[in-house]
Amino acid sequence: AMAAAPRWRERLFALYFLSHIPITALIDLQPLLPAGLFPRALTDLLQQYATAFRDPMMLQPPEWFKAFIYCEAFLQLPFFPVAAYAFLKGGCRWIRTPAIIYSTHVATTLFAILAHILFHDFSKSEHAGPQTLRERLVLLSIYLPYLLIPLLILFTMLCNPHYKHVEKRKRK
Numbered sequence: 812a813m814a815a816a817p818r819w820r821e822r823l824f825a826l827y828f829l830s831h832i833p834i835t836a837l838i839d840l841q842p843l844l845p846a847g848l849f850p851r852a853l854t855d856l857l858q859q860y861a862t863a864f865r866d867p868m869m870l871q872p873p874e875w876f877k878a879f880i881y882c883e884a885f886l887q888l889p890f891f892p893v894a895a896y897a898f899l900k901g902g903c904r905w906i907r908t909p910a911i912i913y914s915t916h917v918a919t920t921l922f923a924i925l926a927h928i929l930f931h932d933f934s935k936s937e938h939a940g941p942q943t944l945r946e947r948l949v950l951l952s953i954y955l956p957y958l959l960i961p962l963l964i965l966f967t968m969l970c971n972p973h974y975k976h977v978e979k980r981k982r983k
Contacts, residue, residue, distance in 0.1 A: 814972035816902040820963065825898035827960045828891045835888050842872045843880055864950050867938035868927070876927075879920045887913065907974045914961035914968070921958035925951060 841849055841857050861870045868876050890913055897906035928951050933940025941947040968974045 814976070816973045817967060817971055818901060820967055820971075821898040821901050824960070824964055824967075825895050827956075828895035828898065832888070832891045832895075835883055835891070838869075839880060839883055842869060842877065843884065861938060864953055865933075865939050865941045865946050866950055866953070867933060867936045867940045868924075870938045871936070873927075875923065879924070882916070882920065887917070902973065904974060907968050910964050910968050914965040917961040918958055918965065921954060921961070924954055925958065928954065 837849075837853050838857055838860075841854065846854065857869060860866065872880065890909065894906060894910065894913065897903040897910075928941065929947055931940070933942065941950050
């Protein structure tokens with residue numbers, strides 16, 4: 812019997828990739844592009860987020876963080892609709908390798924971001940950063956889904972029998 816694709820996880824992954832498109836395009840790319848490009852409402856939204864959650868990285872990204880945003884723009888964003896389609900359709904084995912590459916890449920960037928949130932001294936940053944452990948954990952919780960869901964994708968692609976056993980081509 813063929814192993815069934817894990818439907819609830821595929822729906823979760825589809826939602827993750829679909830929701831990521833507007834978040835990336837409207838919010839995450841703001842630090843890379845000229846300020847006048849975005850409507851006032853969107854720049855205000857980013858300001859309010861950065862103030863409420865004490866996330867100076869989104870207002871004045873360090874160079875390494877900016878490099879990750881470039882990866883998000885040029886590597887991840889084009890992948891989002893493809894992955895959303897594959898997981899909405901369900902059972903698409905061809906998404907396995909791209910999903911492994913995506914999730915490994917993103918998990919790696921998130922380890923750097925989460926370490927920065929937990930251990931960096933933000934006292935000298937121009938925009939308010941987290942000072943107390945509680946503030947650090949609140950900001951951490953905003954970024955955490957972008958580690959956990961890619962890890963779940965990776966685990967699913969590597970361990971779920973539906974994705975693990977790729978059909979062997981019959982020899983002529």
